[in-house]
Amino acid sequence: MASRELISYDKGVAVKVLKWASPIFLTFYLVWSLLPLFIMLVASLKDLLDAFSVPKPGDWAGVTIFFDFSPTLTHYVALFTENGFGTYLFNSLVASIGSAVIAVTFGSMCAYSLSRSEFRGKKDLLFWIISTRMAPIVAVIVPLYAIFRSVDLVGTLPGLILAFTTFNLPFAIWMLKGFFDGVPYAIEEAAQVDGQNRFQAFVTILPLVAPGIGAFVILCILFAWNDFLFATIIGSGGAKTLPAATKELVQPQNIDWGKIMAAGIVTTAPMIPLGLLVRRYLVAGLTMGAVKE
Amino acid sequence: MVAVSFNNVWKDYGGGAIAVKDLNMEIKDGEFVSLLGPSGCGKSTSLRMLAGLEHISSGEIVFGDKVVNDLPPKDRDIAMVFENYALYPHKTIFDNIANPLKQSKVAAAEIERRVTEAAKLLEIDQLLERRPQELSGGQKQRTAIGRAIVRQPQVFLFDEPIAHLDAKLRARMRGELKHLQFTLGVTTIYVTHDQLEALTMADRIAVMNDGVLQQFGTPQEVYDNPANSWVATFVGEPQMSLMEMQVTSLEGETALAFGSYTIEVDPKNSARLRAAGKKDLLVGVRPDKATVSLDESLGSIRGEVYSRQLLGADVLVEVEIGKSRVRAKANTSFAGTVGTPCYLNFGSEDLYFFDAKDGQVIPQ
Ligand SMILES: Nc1ncnc2c1ncn2[C@@H]1O[C@H](COP(=O)(O)OP(=O)(O)OP(=O)(O)O)[C@@H](O)[C@H]1O
Numbered sequence A: 001m002a003s004r005e006l007i008s009y010d011k012g013v014a015v016k017v018l019k020w021a022s023p024i025f026l027t028f029y030l031v032w033s034l035l036p037l038f039i040m041l042v043a044s045l046k047d048l049l050d051a052f053s054v055p056k057p058g059d060w061a062g063v064t065i066f067f068d069f070s071p072t073l074t075h076y077v078a079l080f081t082e083n084g085f086g087t088y089l090f091n092s093l094v095a096s097i098g099s100a101v102i103a104v105t106f107g108s109m110c111a112y113s114l115s116r117s118e119f120r121g122k123k124d125l126l127f128w129i130i131s132t133r134m135a136p137i138v139a140v141i142v143p144l145y146a147i148f149r150s151v152d153l154v155g156t157l158p159g160l161i162l163a164f165t166t167f168n169l170p171f172a173i174w175m176l177k178g179f180f181d182g183v184p185y186a187i188e189e190a191a192q193v194d195g196q197n198r199f200q201a202f203v204t205i206l207p208l209v210a211p212g213i214g215a216f217v218i219l220c221i222l223f224a225w226n227d228f229l230f231a232t233i234i235g236s237g238g239a240k241t242l243p244a245a246t247k248e249l250v251q252p253q254n255i256d257w258g259k260i261m262a263a264g265i266v267t268t269a270p271m272i273p274l275g276l277l278v279r280r281y282l283v284a285g286l287t288m289g290a291v292k293e
Numbered sequence B: 001m002v003a004v005s006f007n008n009v010w011k012d013y014g015g016g017a018i019a020v021k022d023l024n025m026e027i028k029d030g031e032f033v034s035l036l037g038p039s040g041c042g043k044s045t046s047l048r049m050l051a052g053l054e055h056i057s058s059g060e061i062v063f064g065d066k067v068v069n070d071l072p073p074k075d076r077d078i079a080m081v082f083e084n085y086a087l088y089p090h091k092t093i094f095d096n097i098a099n100p101l102k103q104s105k106v107a108a109a110e111i112e113r114r115v116t117e118a119a120k121l122l123e124i125d126q127l128l129e130r131r132p133q134e135l136s137g138g139q140k141q142r143t144a145i146g147r148a149i150v151r152q153p154q155v156f157l158f159d160e161p162i163a164h165l166d167a168k169l170r171a172r173m174r175g176e177l178k179h180l181q182f183t184l185g186v187t188t189i190y191v192t193h194d195q196l197e198a199l200t201m202a203d204r205i206a207v208m209n210d211g212v213l214q215q216f217g218t219p220q221e222v223y224d225n226p227a228n229s230w231v232a233t234f235v236g237e238p239q240m241s242l243m244e245m246q247v248t249s250l251e252g253e254t255a256l257a258f259g260s261y262t263i264e265v266d267p268k269n270s271a272r273l274r275a276a277g278k279k280d281l282l283v284g285v286r287p288d289k290a291t292v293s294l295d296e297s298l299g300s301i302r303g304e305v306y307s308r309q310l311l312g313a314d315v316l317v318e319v320e321i322g323k324s325r326v327r328a329k330a331n332t333s334f335a336g337t338v339g340t341p342c343y344l345n346f347g348s349e350d351l352y353f354f355d356a357k358d359g360q361v362i363p364q
């Protein structure tokens, strides 16, 4: 193992410029990505009157108006009492977690076999698997809808889980295959010599790919959670998820900004800790096995 | 425990890589057999086929009276030390060694006892709580040995198990492994490219080259009666030298022509050469049977010192004679340096004779 001590070398001009430029860039980037979230949070806590009080153009001192309001939770309460967001939150959770678990369970088994076996046409099979992910979903949504309707899966949670799995599974197979490729087969051979069968040997090496699998459960949840197209078309009716329900708050005669902002927060909030978690896992998972001992 | 045999075993990896060609070998119950050969000759492949880790392209492998071709590794009752250790990176050293015992549902107290015992023997008992990546190469290798010897299988398969230990520990491990194998009476196949290991430990040695079994015999047989010129030069340290000679006659007796010299042959060997009726020979002589001196003597062959290496107690002198180079051991007082003219002597009864065409030994 190499030591982790940092060695510093003479830096060129480019490095010095970068040293100044990067904080500036990062500041802009932070404002760019966090400001909308912040506005959304603040707006969700304002009542209608406060929400539309804006300073005159050019009046920079008037910015304080934005923060001059008495916070209210009415929009949130209304979302859950009048609009049934409790159900949609539940649907979102079940559909995304369900699809993630299925995708990772089958994905890891499939990835394992693809990683460990050699057969003719393996490359083509792998390409076909990923091509189902690369194809634009709009291209398949109509036939998929027809199929789902003919087996009564439209508007049901199992239907939605299945729909999400169609895009989560190929992705899981590909990424998990990479993790399995990083585990030397010799370890399983040792396990077999020690008296285990192939499946037990597979279970033996699972802890080695656990960071990868953990990261993928979370990524699949994120993908499914954020999905809009399948959610509106396959899930419409009985299995409405948060993004689909939020969109329905936009009515032709009345756009309820307060509620929409609150729904945005309800949709985003649970995913933030997951995003932070996956970051740690992904780094561990992706670099695992990069260095041969 | 069990006898093991290879019957016409081939291993073809595809793409023209034939790793093992028509291997036939019968290993007796409880025997210690060493597979010896240069890198890439198919030793590991043969061992892995025994373990059930490699598909057998054709032929059969038999344990006792059972053909095991299609038996998975776990049903073969073998213990193996892998060339690359193959430890479980996420388990402690204790759990690594204990794994085979856990698989066969040995009681926890018994596991504890046996693992500690094996670890003591291998001098890794203070490392049991660590994980493989916190170990040195030699310590990992000893852990791998521990995982194999912690139980008593039908067959031990060792793939260069002590290649990464220091010389002192290696010498001790040779003794320990040999002792263990003898007391347990487990049939053992031991892969090595170190001939000293093979010669000192094995009951019989199987010498392989390029996927082909060259000779299978006791260390003494392989050393004294090599089956062909390849085995002759591979086994024995320092290496045997080969010289191109022709059979001629000198005053009606069989003799050897070596460059401008004619060498007399003792009666036993001359009868042997006559019976074989070959003309072109490769004649071998081991360095310790050849002498080199700066003074000419009766029957000596003139050459030049090509190189001189100190071996400790004596020096190894390489003598260039025409296009041949012959190695001879000499006393450290030997004064020749590179380019010095010198005289080589050997007795014809110490020579090895091979057919120059196919390298096969001239029958006794
Ligand atoms: N999986 C494989 N696919 C193709 N060829 C292989 C494979 N494994 C081994 N070979 C080839 O088979 C031959 C024998 O390999 P093997 O590993 O048995 O050698 P070895 O005698 O154990 O050598 P070493 O002493 O270096 O370990 C080599 O030429 C090698 O290149």
Ligand SMILES: [Mg+2]
Residues within 6 Å of the ligand: B043, B044, B045, B083, B159
């Ligand atoms: Mg090998």
